[in-house]
Amino acid sequence: MKSARSPVAVWRGRDLLDNKIVESTTVILRTRGCRWNRCVMCGYAQEGVDASAEDIIAQFISALKKAEGSELVKIYTSGSFLDPAEVPEAVRLEILRSLRDMGVRRLVIESRPEYIDRTALEQILGLMDVEIGIGLESSSDLVRSHLINKGFTFSDFAKAADLIHSLGGRVKTYLLLKPPGLSEMEAIADAMRSARDAEPYSDIISLNLCNVQRNTQLERMWQRGVYRPPWLWSAVEVLRESSLRVPLICDPVGAGAKRGPHNCGVCDGFVADAIRSFSLSQSRSCLNIDCTCRSVWRKALELEDLSFGTPLV
Ligand code: SF4
Ligand SMILES: [Zn+2]
Known part of the structure; x- marks a missing residue:
């Protein structure tokens, strides 16, 4: 209760x-x-x-x-x-x-950008150091509005971030790895592009790995077999290949669960730990890990794009 x-x-x-x-x-x-x-x-x-x-x-x-x-x-x-x-x-x-x-x-x-106004910011920033997280999810207006239904534009995000910075606050930008409607390969490219686009407006970027929550539209897509949460290897790829001037962090919530980001079932625990270690240290060497399922993931990236994004594994 x-x-x-x-x-x-x-x-x-x-x-x-x-x-x-x-x-x-x-x-x-x-x-x-x-x-x-x-x-x-x-x-x-x-x-x-x-x-x-x-x-x-x-x-x-x-x-x-x-x-x-x-x-x-x-x-x-x-x-x-x-x-x-x-x-x-x-x-x-x-x-x-x-x-x-x-x-x-x-x-x-x-906060969503529409509630980030000068009066509220002056009040809170006059009291202490505050970092404001904004769920941008993707820098693409097309992905954010049509695939996620987020209801604000990149320009709304940028204006809110500029206002926060002009008043001495910090901005944490959340990106979503694998919104529905993108193949695994497209999702990796979208997250990497979004991190680059959001970097000038952010003090830290947090990569959120999509989970299938109950009673959501995403859950219905997952139940019909047209959505698979991201592979943890895809998160490793984004973290390892993005080269940013601000920290890029990731907490792989729900890692290993079928509704959460997952690999083969054997390596999920240590891959999630490696992602957490990277987030704290920002050291790419934490991500020097492997498992036999990595080649399956690579194959899925190629074939899924040929099958119009329908998840294969
Ligand atoms: S993800 Fe969307 S619906 Fe959920 S709390 Fe954030 S803005 Fe609201
Ligand atoms: Zn594995």
């Missing part, structure tokens, strides 16, 4: 902060959820409840117990932290003041 007084999840981890590995805490607050709620792969809205300002503060206070000693705190909402309908302005400010008083060095939040 979902309680409006307890967060969706809280966990400790390690993250990069100014090229140093630090202790971090991630908190997912339960709010009313994303107002857009139309992206084909997203089931986050199902986590939403009618949470009042007091409920959200209660969730935050309970999450804080786990955050002690964290230099970096990430607060996500299954939507946009800067949408006042999800997180009222007074709650937002109370959360930031508490984190600042605890000595947290950086807060990471997420």
Whole structure:
């Protein structure tokens, strides 16, 4: 049973902060959820409840117990932290003041571009160092609007990123590896091109590997056999071959599961670990790994393009 007084999840981890590995805490607050709620792969809205300002503060206070000693705190909402309908302005400010008083060095939040305005930014950036994650997914307007149904343009993203930078904030750009409708090969090319296009607007780029969430359009495509989540080898390829001036990170959530990014079943664990090590160190040598299924992946890349993108393995 979902309680409006307890967060969706809280966990400790390690993250990069100014090229140093630090202790971090991630908190997912339960709010009313994303107002857009139309992206084909997203089931986050199902986590939403009618949470009042007091409920959200209660969730935050309970999450804080786990955050002690964290230099970096990430607060996500299954939507946009800067949408006042999800997180009222007074709650937002109370959360930031508490984190600042605890000595947290950086807060990471997420928002769609339409909620990133000067007033909200001046308020939060006047309190502490904040990195704002924007789910660009792809730099191609065609892929983002037609295949993902994201509802904003590259230019909306660029304007929001410029505004954040002009006021002293940081931008974390999320890219989606393998939106539906792209073959594995096209997905790799799209992610690499998107990373290059997003680089001038980003302080860090996070490659998200597509998962099949329940009760989504993507789940129906997957059930019909016209969608396969990305191979972990495809993520390795993007990370290894992209040469950027900003860190490129990836947390392979759901790696090895049939709804998540996966290889052959034997190597998924160590390939996911290698991706995590790369994300912390940015050292390509972490990705010098192999498995017999790598040749199957290569063959699938070639043949899938000839079969008009229908997944083969
Ligand atoms: S904008 Fe984000 S939270 Fe909202 S539907 Fe799209 S992916 Fe989900
Ligand atoms: Zn394998």
